[in-house]
Amino acid sequence: MRTMTTDGIVHRRRLGGGPARLKRPSRQVTEYRFARGKEWSALRRWRSRLIGLLAVLGVVFLFGAPLAVMIATSLTPPAEVGSQFWPDQPAWENYQAALTQAPMLRYFMNTMVLVVLNVSAIIVVCPVIAYSLSKLRWRGRGAVLLAVLTTMMLPSQVTLIPVYAMWDKLHLVGTIWPLVIPHFFGYPFYIYMLRQFFLGIPNAYVEAARVDGASEWRILFRIVIPMAKPAIITVALFQFVRTWTDFMAPLIYLQDNSKYTLSVGLYSFVQTHGTDWAPLMAACAMFTVPTFVLFLIGQRYFVEGATVGGLK
Secondary structure: OEEEOOOOOEEEOOOOOOOOEEOOOOHHHHHHHHHHHHHHHHHHHHHHHHHHHHHHHHHHHHHHHHHHHHHHHHOOOHHHEOOEOOOOOOOOHHHHHHHHHOOHHHHHHHHHHHHHHHHHHHHHHHHHHHHHHHOOOOOOHHHHHHHHHHHHOOOOOOOHHHHHHHHHHOOOEOEOHHHHHHHHHOOHHHHHHHHHHHHOOOHHHHHHHHHOOOOHHHHHHHHHHHHOHHHHHHHHHHHHHHHHOOOHHHHHHOOOHHHOOHHHHHHHHEEOOEEOHHHHHHHHHHHHHHHHHHHHHOHHHHHHHHHHHHHO
8 A cells, every 4th residue: 555645755554554664755756855955045045145235235334324424514515514415516615624723734743643653662562572472481471461361351441540640640641641651561452462363373483493593582573573464464553543543542631732633633623602514524534534545555464464363
């Protein structure tokens, strides 16, 4: 006695209620199953692509919408701000007004001085500390690494008042040195990131150099740092953006208008009786240009350094 199940498998039942004996499915059933499997696989691929596309469009809208509003407002005449999204006639004079209403060139030079000093300090000090925590064996290395990781978890707001009191006792409040000197002691996140990258460099290169009589400084600057160039460039980009966009520290320590940075200088467009939005957005547009240009120049190193350093 033969019976056909819903999945196309033919069973033969013995008379008398004996156990069923399984028969191999026919060629048509096998081809049908294979075709249905291909259809479901293609459907799953299209669904994954659709979800990925929607996620990308969401991220683009999330980050692109503020930029579009900023550029549109910077080109809108002050009297028409808020009445329409894109102006009928672009008002390029807003950019000229942004440069004349505040000493933006002076703020730009002040910011560049801080950027050069801080980035130089970071790319010199952090690789040295990261090398000692990754390639050298010394007592207390684990405790120092733990201290570095602990300071990464400590919010800056917790130490804001004690640090300000320290700089005030040193009579350095009102100068740029409270914004520069801490970078000569390294930054925990950059130290940890470079350490993770250095761990991926084979120790055979370091041991071979030691056998040849090279000092640790020579090994660091002639072998390790050239091999870690993507990570160091990534750290430099991070520090550039961090210094370029820093608002809180310059606002606290720089008390003279002639020493303000760009981020603090943009606040001068906020007036008592209102905000001049068109020149403010024009100044913000010029403020964001260097970061875009720098990222485009170092994009390949940034992606490689951030990816490899984060996966080690």
